[in-house]
Amino acid sequence: METTARLLITCVNDRPGIVATVSNFFYNHGANITALDQHSTDPEGGLFFLRLEFQTPHLDLPKDALARAFDKVVASRFDMDWKISYAEQKKRMFLLVSRQEHALMELLWRWRRGELPAELLGVISNHKDLERSVSEFSVPYYHIPITPETKPQAEEQLLEIVDGNADLLVLARYMQILSPQVVERFPREIINIHHSFLPAFVGADPYQQAYDKGVKLIGATAHYVTEELDQGPIIEQDVQRVSHRNSPRELRALGRDLERRALARAVQWHLEDKIIVHENKTVVFG
Amino acid sequence: METTARLLITCVNDRPGIVATVSNFFYNHGANITALDQHSTDPEGGLFFLRLEFQTPHLDLPKDALARAFDKVVASRFDMDWKISYAEQKKRMFLLVSRQEHALMELLWRWRRGELPAELLGVISNHKDLERSVSEFSVPYYHIPITPETKPQAEEQLLEIVDGNADLLVLARYMQILSPQVVERFPREIINIHHSFLPAFVGADPYQQAYDKGVKLIGATAHYVTEELDQGPIIEQDVQRVSHRNSPRELRALGRDLERRALARAVQWHLEDKIIVHENKTVVFG
Amino acid sequence: METTARLLITCVNDRPGIVATVSNFFYNHGANITALDQHSTDPEGGLFFLRLEFQTPHLDLPKDALARAFDKVVASRFDMDWKISYAEQKKRMFLLVSRQEHALMELLWRWRRGELPAELLGVISNHKDLERSVSEFSVPYYHIPITPETKPQAEEQLLEIVDGNADLLVLARYMQILSPQVVERFPREIINIHHSFLPAFVGADPYQQAYDKGVKLIGATAHYVTEELDQGPIIEQDVQRVSHRNSPRELRALGRDLERRALARAVQWHLEDKIIVHENKTVVFG
């Protein structure tokens, strides 16, 4: 729905009256609330999280004025962390990938099918392998090779493309570690897919690790990227039953399906403003 | 939490202002809202469902007065179907069972462990088989034998025990069909477990039906009982992967696990006032 | 592995000595058995199913002679239904599709990635919509429009392309019902994906049916096509949890993921000779 808007709120000190104040504010300004989901961690004084979806056609203020009014009348009173997003202003997204195509193609298809409400500004890769596959989608392909020596310049190139132009970077099996200089420019705006059920099997080749350990389920984890490798807030996880019959090669094939699913869901939820990050955890509204 | 109360609302004609009016009402009467979940089926004029959890310590009115005020000030204005429940007033529950113990024992154990917040007034059975197992839980066991001839009198006996004393009847593999006279006294207050993934395999011995059909998943369905057999509103369903190796006997054993799980969840959600029934469907708040 | 061969056996009258006779035969002819999976439905006189995987490098007979010898020495003695397949002789596959691309693209991508060991001879569609998407895979695209009036001629065209050239037809959301004349030429060689958890929701728009019924899980079913619509032997089923929040449109989107998964698995198992059909049920070896 083009007329949908969403509000996300975090208060670190829950108090009576927040829901009433917020819903009054929107009612008084002509917004029709179509969904509201609120969660408090404690009956008194805990964390307060809220997601509210409203319709804009009868709003009595333009967006900027609404934001200013909300800040002044509501947010400052309850010391809120908050953000309003409008479905008509699609988030600008870049996809980063190395050589493996499965996660990238999953996102491209879903995007083309209209399941991922984003403006897709480009695919960025340190390899040329997937250029032809991407061309079918009429999306720019940026090839930025990276070697240990050229990494600083390569990241400069990357930032030139994305800085100020992106609301979301998706690492769809991008096998380079982003430096803190890049990560800090996109706080909670970089999503990575890790090919294991974190926190198990941190590090390289988790499917081999899973095989060696003889686990009966393998997993994949989509998470926000922070400066600490594989430790960012978890958005989504999925698992699949495996057995002694599955070779490491088959585990990798089964894992690809998990990666595609977990990453696609995490990206969709981010684009639909369903995620609040608080400290190192996420609240994902259903 | 003994101080928790819950409000469930259905409006068949969604309009702007409901959430604001409801949350204001509770705020003004000293209730602290700790969870609110609202769902509208359409942006304008659809169905409106709301579940609200609030804390009672600072309420400025006794329960009866609060209900009257809510009805007058809020509910009548928006033409609401509504109900407030208080955690401290536990629902009164009876369990009905025939010969198979698995679903019954699951509920008894969860109840003793404190996972099912109900006052358990008794177990009613048309057989004596499970009397000893129930005795360990210090719960009355009523034995009401039923034959086709004695069914009317048997149901009279049943109603003498439960009528006016029960907020919930759970059919935990009770193999008798309740007559409309019983069902209509407990609208949306009787939960049954059906041993298949409804609407597949309606009727007798669904595991044999599943075996004959060669399905790759078997299921169980917990639903409210209505006058139409196996057609009441579905509360919860669960499935389990099976294969050609599983005999009908093994399917039944696997199915018992599904039945226990699906029924226990449905009962818990009912007791926690998480379910709204509208026409023949349920809204189950997460 | 190019050197892998597989034997599938059904005996309707299980007797002692089958496994010993079969394994002796292959051992004596230089085949190394790398996997054997045998299932009997009863200790005496039931159905007997066997799948055996062997390596061919040290075989002492060419394929034809081996088959003749097996038939004479083993199969005729135990009245077997049997078939030997060689991995190096890839099955010839056609994909049939109408307008929805998700199931088709899933198969094309897996095929290109090497996960589906088949020779892909073409995509056949009653629409032109997907021609461009298929062209990227260098696979012939046959456009055969169908109207109620032209159906007989259209099926003639179809048969000209596939008859004698295909070991497997996959209906990847092909919205036309194949006539018995087509179906009978490919017994157990046509796989369809039905967008519900069969036997629930047979017929049109099962996701709308699921929405109307208020089920808590939706499903998809991959099955062999027989002359009776949606009643062929089930190969694979998958389900996904849904809730009252999901509109019919969202159920369809979630269902697409299920369809892709269930169909891809069924096709892969068929290509790897893991499926035996007996009467209207399948045995799928793990």
Add this chain to the structure above:
Amino acid sequence: METTARLLITCVNDRPGIVATVSNFFYNHGANITALDQHSTDPEGGLFFLRLEFQTPHLDLPKDALARAFDKVVASRFDMDWKISYAEQKKRMFLLVSRQEHALMELLWRWRRGELPAELLGVISNHKDLERSVSEFSVPYYHIPITPETKPQAEEQLLEIVDGNADLLVLARYMQILSPQVVERFPREIINIHHSFLPAFVGADPYQQAYDKGVKLIGATAHYVTEELDQGPIIEQDVQRVSHRNSPRELRALGRDLERRALARAVQWHLEDKIIVHENKTVVFG
């Protein structure tokens, strides 16, 4: 079936002819093979695992003679690790528990229902809490209190009860760590349930750890006990989706269901001789 016997084989050096030799042997001695499942890790020279189920009524040798013959004629030739078990000789089982009853009761019910084919010789606990609950099942209850000071004597007491009398010890939430002296007497005969998805969350209070990490799935792991804590071969794992709404207390409740399920399956598979342990991994036949 009382007439069922099972053979488990491991060969560290797979060679042609093993299956033929084994199946011949049993055929020649009058055994009817009703299931055979064989898995090799490599086409040549890998590990070879086999499980064979046969019926005993027409055996031409008594059990001891059969074992000697098998050892001489078959096992020694292929350097096998092997074991034949007879369903009529039920395994002798002890259950060890501390204070939490859920895993224990799950096993007791299933055992009484005939789902766990074992001779249950007793429940051993370092607490008295569950004595009454166990008494209903007519199973001896041994109370062996343990303090850091009395641990050696307590384990002596334990060994007096179980040593030479047990084929399986199940730690059904037994919160004491068994000393190496006990563990080494029961190699691959002690099953523990760990309340997390190993190898994640090793150590104390894994549900709190899972909550702090914000994972979206919690798990449970049933494994054989070895001298290294929580590192023994994994038999079974199960997971359950959770969300930010679940408090650590609720995670523990959800986890109890996982623990019951994973442990019950692991115990059942062990009793049905479906598990081979090789190095630190298990092969679990389906």
